[in-house]
Amino acid sequence: MSDSTVDRPSGLTLAAVDLGATSGRVILGGVTDGVLRMKHVARFPNVPQPLGESLHWNIQSLFAGLSDGLREAIGASPGLASIGIDSWAVDYGLLRDGKLLGIPHHYRDGRTVRGVEIVHDRIGPTELFAYNGLQHLDFNTVFQFAVEAEEGFLTLADRALLIPDLIAYWLTGQMRTELTNASTTGLLSVTEGTWDVNLMSRLELPSGLLPALVSPGERLGDLTEPVAERLGARAPIQVTAVGSHDTASAVVAVPMEGPNCAFISSGTWSLVGLEIDAPVVTEDARLANFTNEGGVDGTVRFLKNVSGLWLLSESMRQWEQDATDAQRSSDLETLLAEAAEVEEPVTVFDPSDDRFTPPGDMPTRIREWCVERGQEPPQSRAEVVRSILESLAAAYASTIATAEELTGRTVETIHIVGGGSQNTLLCRLTAERTGCRVIAGPVEATAIGNLLIQARAVGHVFENASLADLRQIVRNSFPVVEYSPS
Numbered sequence: 001m002s003d004s005t006v007d008r009p010s011g012l013t014l015a016a017v018d019l020g021a022t023s024g025r026v027i028l029g030g031v032t033d034g035v036l037r038m039k040h041v042a043r044f045p046n047v048p049q050p051l052g053e054s055l056h057w058n059i060q061s062l063f064a065g066l067s068d069g070l071r072e073a074i075g076a077s078p079g080l081a082s083i084g085i086d087s088w089a090v091d092y093g094l095l096r097d098g099k100l101l102g103i104p105h106h107y108r109d110g111r112t113v114r115g116v117e118i119v120h121d122r123i124g125p126t127e128l129f130a131y132n133g134l135q136h137l138d139f140n141t142v143f144q145f146a147v148e149a150e151e152g153f154l155t156l157a158d159r160a161l162l163i164p165d166l167i168a169y170w171l172t173g174q175m176r177t178e179l180t181n182a183s184t185t186g187l188l189s190v191t192e193g194t195w196d197v198n199l200m201s202r203l204e205l206p207s208g209l210l211p212a213l214v215s216p217g218e219r220l221g222d223l224t225e226p227v228a229e230r231l232g233a234r235a236p237i238q239v240t241a242v243g244s245h246d247t248a249s250a251v252v253a254v255p256m257e258g259p260n261c262a263f264i265s266s267g268t269w270s271l272v273g274l275e276i277d278a279p280v281v282t283e284d285a286r287l288a289n290f291t292n293e294g295g296v297d298g299t300v301r302f303l304k305n306v307s308g309l310w311l312l313s314e315s316m317r318q319w320e321q322d323a324t325d326a327q328r329s330s331d332l333e334t335l336l337a338e339a340a341e342v343e344e345p346v347t348v349f350d351p352s353d354d355r356f357t358p359p360g361d362m363p364t365r366i367r368e369w370c371v372e373r374g375q376e377p378p379q380s381r382a383e384v385v386r387s388i389l390e391s392l393a394a395a396y397a398s399t400i401a402t403a404e405e406l407t408g409r410t411v412e413t414i415h416i417v418g419g420g421s422q423n424t425l426l427c428r429l430t431a432e433r434t435g436c437r438v439i440a441g442p443v444e445a446t447a448i449g450n451l452l453i454q455a456r457a458v459g460h461v462f463e464n465a466s467l468a469d470l471r472q473i474v475r476n477s478f479p480v481v482e483y484s485p486s
Contacts (some may be wrong), residue, residue: 012039013080014458015073016450017066018246019087019163021268022046024062026069027444028077029451031460035453037479038444041076042069048106057091063170071231078234082454083171083223083244085164085250086446087272089184090141093166094148094157096313101157104166107139108208115143118150122203126286131199133190133279134183135304140449142186145205160209164244171239172221176214179243180248183294185210190279190292214241216248216296217457239401242453243296247271247303252449252467254443255324255474260412262400263303263432265445268310269393272399273303281408288402296453297467302407306395307351309420311388315362319381338382339389340425346387347375348394362388386425393429400434413437417445420483431483441480448474 011030025293044065052056074080094101105111116138119128125136141162148154161169162181164311169175182188182195187210189196199208199347214220220239223231243249247265247380254263256275276367279292279300293301316332349369356365363384370377378387400411414436420426431438442448452470455461 004175012037012077013082013085014451014454014460015070015077015080016242016447016454017083017085017167018447019062019167020046020064020246020449021088022439024066024069025447026066026073027447027451028073028080029447029455031452031455031473034461034473034476036448036455036473038447038451039076041073042467044069048108048394049103051103054111055109056103057106059093059100059104059163059166064168067231071240074169074232075238079235082238082240082458084240084450084454085167086242086244086246086450087164087167087179087181089245089247090137090139090144092141092144092160092162094153095159096157096409097473098159100166101153104163105144107144109139110266111147112138112143114150115146116145119143119203120216122316123199126283129286130281131190131196132186132188133281134186135286135289135291137305140184140186142203142205145187146203149203154206154209157209159211161211163245165211168220168239168241171223171227171307173224174221176241178222178244179213179215180243180296181245181302182210182213183292184245188294190281192205193294208215210384216241216243216453217224218354219457227453238458239455242450245293246446247301248295249447249449249453250445251275251301252452252470253438253474254417255442255471255480256413256415257471258294260410260434262411262414263422264396264416265418266416266423266426267309267418268308268313270306270308270396270420271303272300272396272403273301274305274407274409274411276302276407276409282406284407286404290403290406296449299467300448302403304399304403306392306399308392309355309423311351311356311362311392312385314359315381315384315388318361318363335385336423339385342382342386344382346390348391348429349387351388351391352396354461389423389426389429390433392426393433396430397433400436411436416440417442419443424481427481427483431485432458435485437485438483439480440483442474442478448478450459 012030014029018025029038049056094102197207213221218241222236250265295301347370367377378384427440
């Protein structure tokens with residue numbers, strides 16, 4: 001729900017459009033005297049749409065929701081100067097003569113399995129990693145394109161735009177591909193940071209399909225006159241490229257100091273890794289399933305996708321579904337408190353096991369995993385919660401240890417941002433299992449990073465402000481909680 005009608009926020013002249021897999025938000029922000037202030041003005045659903053046997057994004061509904069949010073933001077802040085857009089990665093729309101040819105597929109659509117077969121018949125996993133430096137995920141854009149080509153759809157299109165770039169095109173009329181999101185497609189050269197024409201040729205994909213690259217902080221263009229009129233804008237408003245891959249924006253807002261830090265962007269999924277200067281494309285990195293994704297200001301996000309609080313939310317959903325009316329009073333906060341009091345050791349399972357990826361009865365799946373290996377499964381709900389959080393903390397520790405081995409870095413401090421930073425037990429267990437200091441917060445890292453890149457672009461902070469300078473603003477603006485290993 002919007003609260004922008006309560007007052008007109010002073011100095012909040014930037015708007016972050018943050019699109020997630022289940023919902024989207026529009027957040028106003030501005031930097032004054034080295035402090036970032038934020039105000040949520042709109043939230044809207046993002047509900048995937050099954051059509052026949054395929055799964056798609058309801059892109060029209062999503063655009064309508066963010067348009068309503070931007071209209072509200074402009075009404076609340078008539079001096080709005082810039083808009084930045086971030087979203088999930090890999091998905092796209094195909095266009096011809098500027099018109100969308102079909103409804104964008106959801107990355108969980110089952111067609112991607114066929115795409116992996118097509119690509120690997122032409123280029124094996126080891127060689128492909130040398131080209132793009134990405135961990136293997138069935139839904140990477142390169143695999144989706146392979147299916148589109150086999151089915152004849154790529155020959156109909158003259159452009160492909162990733163989701164945030166498609167939104168920016170509808171707002172400005174300009175077609176560009178933002179660099180951090182481009183790095184998740186599998187079609188960007190990991191060494192050159194440009195579209196890999198040779199790779200596309202070997203995969204028989206049209207090299208002209210993807211538009212020119214743009215870096216975070218560059219101006220994409222102003223709202224077109226028809227869009228400005230629909231949104232109620234009375235003066236030009238520019239759309240600024242940010243780290244349009246949401247994790248790229250989130251990492252900007254990690255208040256790291258020095259090279260001995262790791263980050264965990266913790267939410268439905270956990271992205272665990274290091275910010276480094278150059279990609280690591282060794283065979284050991286590939287076998288460890290690490291990825292090299294583009295970060296803001298030429299950095300590399302060397303990370304691994306680890307399961308996250310999805311396990312906990314699905315367990316809560318299952319318990320809610322199974323509960324009687326009398327039992328439904330038990331909430332997550334109560335269960336977390338009970339889990340913290342569990343004294344007997346609980347089984348640590350592998351949260352990245354494929355069985356835990358689809359929606360479903362997570363407590364039963366955890367019990368089955370334990371029984372299959374002759375281990376004692378957790379019994380009570382509190383024990384299940386404790387087992388989940390112990391397992392996530394153990395996975396974080398293992399991933400960070402591997403990242404240290406692969407990069408030669410030594411991690412002393414771990415920053416947890418996103419929703420997981422509010423989970424006190426998870427943060428404490430992470431400190432204990434890693435032996436590192438854990439700093440939790442800020443929660444709204446993605447929107448913060450989005451706004452800070454805009455702030456630098458429009459002059460809220462000095463033009464040559466470094467990532468270290470932007471992270472100082474984060475430290476000035478948002479409280480964090482520190483956990484020490486016991």
